[in-house]
Structure formats: C-alpha cells, structure tokens
Amino acid sequence: MSDTSGSILDAAIDAEPSTLAIRQAAFRAILSGIAIDEARVAEITGLDTALVGSTVDRLVAAGIATTDTGPAGERSIDGSEGLTVRASKHAISISGSDLHTWCAFDVVGIPAALGLDASGSTRCPTCGGAIELEVRKGEVVDSGAIGWWPSASGGPVIEAFCPSASIFCNSEHLDEWRTANQAEGTARTLVELAEAGRETWSSFRA
Ligand SMILES: [Zn+2]
Numbered sequence: 001m002s003d004t005s006g007s008i009l010d011a012a013i014d015a016e017p018s019t020l021a022i023r024q025a026a027f028r029a030i031l032s033g034i035a036i037d038e039a040r041v042a043e044i045t046g047l048d049t050a051l052v053g054s055t056v057d058r059l060v061a062a063g064i065a066t067t068d069t070g071p072a073g074e075r076s077i078d079g080s081e082g083l084t085v086r087a088s089k090h091a092i093s094i095s096g097s098d099l100h101t102w103c104a105f106d107v108v109g110i111p112a113a114l115g116l117d118a119s120g121s122t123r124c125p126t127c128g129g130a131i132e133l134e135v136r137k138g139e140v141v142d143s144g145a146i147g148w149w150p151s152a153s154g155g156p157v158i159e160a161f162c163p164s165a166s167i168f169c170n171s172e173h174l175d176e177w178r179t180a181n182q183a184e185g186t187a188r189t190l191v192e193l194a195e196a197g198r199e200t201w202s203s204f205r206a
Helices: 017-031 038-045 048-059 106-113 170-183 190-200
Strands: 066-071 076-080 092-095 096-100 118-123 128-134 146-150 185-189
Touching: 017 038, 017 048, 017 076, 017 096, 038 048, 038 076, 048 066, 048 076, 076 190, 092 106, 096 106, 106 118, 106 128, 106 146, 106 190, 146 170, 146 190
Parallel strands: none
Antiparallel strands: 066 076, 092 096, 092 118, 118 128, 146 185
C-alpha cells in the first residue's frame, strides 16, 4: 500500500458489501451526533445481528471503530472512521453536531470528503497551542498550519496512524517535533490534507 494514495480506512478491512453497509450506518449515526446500538445497525442495514456483531469485532480490531458496552451488555458503536462522540483533543463542529476526532487530519479530511462546512480545533504537538481549522463546502481555509502524514506502519489505524497524524502551527514546529521523534512520514499542507481526505472517506459521501 502506498502512503500517498488510496484510503487507509478501506485498506484496513475487507470490501464486502455488508461490511461497507455497517461502516456507513455507523459513520452516519456518529455524524448526526449519536452512538448507535448494534441492534439498530442491524435494523438499518437489514443484516443479521450475528453478522453485525462479528463485523463490528473486526472493525474494532482494525482500528476503524470503537464501541461502548451498556449495563445490560448491549454494545454501541461510539466512534467510526475517525469521528467520535468521545472527548479527544481534536474537536469538530459539523452538520450541526459537536464531535471529536481521532486525529487532526480527520478535522480537515472528513468535511473535505463530504463537501461540508465544518470548524474545528486541534493542538500543536510541539508548543501545545490551539490551531483553529475551517472548511467551507469541502474546501479548507489555508491558514499556513502544516500537517504530518505518518508512514503507514500496519496495525490498527487508530493506534498506528492517528496518534501522529497531527497538525502543527508552522513548519518550524513540525521540524522540531520530527527531529525529536525521528518520525517517518511527509509534511502536507492543509490543502493536501483535504485532498487526501477526499480519497480516505470517498466511501462515505452521501
Ligand atoms: Zn506550535
């Protein structure tokens, strides 16, 4: 797999139509601001509950979904394809929902792929400063902040890719971090991150 094209999300899991339908149902629910029970996913997709359950197990293992278990043992999906109802240091306001994401790239890439307006924020790993991000009808407002695209290293996406898919105040702050961490990857402008987002979430356009 190239680390400069394609979708790291799609590459993490099989391309069965049932798998895609479950991923899309989960993503749409989170986008609307709610965690979704597996039973509801089965209703929406018309798929067998056992198949939904085993598929969600695989999505979690691949690092492209997270789940929460309720008091009666019922499981709900609370994070999907980078978008989450759990708190994180990356915030996004999109489609009327105030959500969080797994990495800074998601804040730009998701609205870019969906052609939506969004505003969000992340923190520069070097100085801890807040970085505001704006996307208008899928086009990112280029503030000069600079992103880091980690080299694909295998393993669950949420663990292997997300923690270092950061956005920095400027290239000086990126270079400082990159040197200190001996990180493997490439610098990308916000406009390049938006382009990468359109590929990454191409399966989730309405
Ligand atoms: Zn900084």
